[in-house]
Amino acid sequence: MECKFTARSAIGVFDSGLGGLTVVKELKRHLPFEKIVYFGDTARVPYGTKSKEAIIRFSIENTQILLKHNVKIVVVACNSSASYALKKLRASFSVPCVGVIGPGARKAVNTTRSGRIGVIATSATTASGAYPRVICGLNPQVKVFSQACPLFVPLVEEGWFNHNVTEEIIEHYLKPLKKEKIDTLILGCTHYPLLQKVIQKVVGNNVILIDSAKETAQTVGAVLAQYELLRKTKLQPKHQFFVSDKQQHFNEIAEKFLGCEIQSSIVKL
Numbered sequence: 001m002e003c004k005f006t007a008r009s010a011i012g013v014f015d016s017g018l019g020g021l022t023v024v025k026e027l028k029r030h031l032p033f034e035k036i037v038y039f040g041d042t043a044r045v046p047y048g049t050k051s052k053e054a055i056i057r058f059s060i061e062n063t064q065i066l067l068k069h070n071v072k073i074v075v076v077a078c079n080s081s082a083s084y085a086l087k088k089l090r091a092s093f094s095v096p097c098v099g100v101i102g103p104g105a106r107k108a109v110n111t112t113r114s115g116r117i118g119v120i121a122t123s124a125t126t127a128s129g130a131y132p133r134v135i136c137g138l139n140p141q142v143k144v145f146s147q148a149c150p151l152f153v154p155l156v157e158e159g160w161f162n163h164n165v166t167e168e169i170i171e172h173y174l175k176p177l178k179k180e181k182i183d184t185l186i187l188g189c190t191h192y193p194l195l196q197k198v199i200q201k202v203v204g205n206n207v208i209l210i211d212s213a214k215e216t217a218q219t220v221g222a223v224l225a226q227y228e229l230l231r232k233t234k235l236q237p238k239h240q241f242f243v244s245d246k247q248q249h250f251n252e253i254a255e256k257f258l259g260c261e262i263q264s265s266i267v268k269l
């Protein structure tokens with residue numbers, strides 16, 4: 001599918017649900033005059049427990065949904081999708097596609113002092129080996145310790161950011177990583193920054209958390225500049241949000257997180 005985009009077109013962002021909003025928040029901060037079209041696949045969340053084939057298929061469909069809005073770039077704000085589908089998306093569509101893994105991995109490699117980096121992510125992202133691969137390509141001396149945390153996404157989708165149960169679950173998953181004496185921890189799922197406070201409390205202040213959202217927003221700015229696709233007008237953009245299910249629930253959590261009114265529309269899959 002081809003689409004006609006110009007500098008005035010929007011930035012397209014997709015995730016399996018709410019997690020990509022952490023990238024939206026940073027895009028709004030870094031590129032305040034760019035319009036964003038967001039799609040959260042709330043009917044099919046979580047992706048992190050699905051097969052590679054399913055994740056690739058969903059990612060293609062999500063990109064097609066965004067392209068109907070003539071977006072000028074697609075931000076794959078989902079590590080599970082970026083792990084398995086980014087290559088396929090780049091080969092299938094002419095619009096530039098940016099993932100979240102490269103930017104987060106680069107930041108972590110530049111941050112670590114001990115050369116011991118932890119990665120927490122969904123089961124799919126962990127099984128793909130995407131982070132160790134990219135990190136090793138950047139610096140083969142660095143040791144990477146990965147931990148899948150499959151219960152984190154449902155906690156976030158439920159809005160349980162500070163619940164006692166949340167802290168207990170985080171403690172459980174992070175125990176093996178704490179033993180490895182990591183000094184840097186990549187939040188390798190875009191849902192996880194919503195649990196950042198509790199994760200930091202559990203790992204302690206000596207471990208630096210890497211939220212790839214900030215780095216991704218900078219990469220998006222650089223790619224748009226490279227293709228001369230940055231908006232020239234300095235007008236307040238009106239963002240659009242789409243979900244595939246549970247619109248009201250999405251609006252409530254998104255409003256709390258982004259601090260503005262959200263009225264999402266339903267996309268029928």
Ligand code: DGL
Pocket residue numbers: 015016017019020045046047048049077078079080081122125153188189190191
């Ligand atoms: N937020 C996504 C990620 O970064 C998806 C998590 C999920 O749906 O399991 O992997």
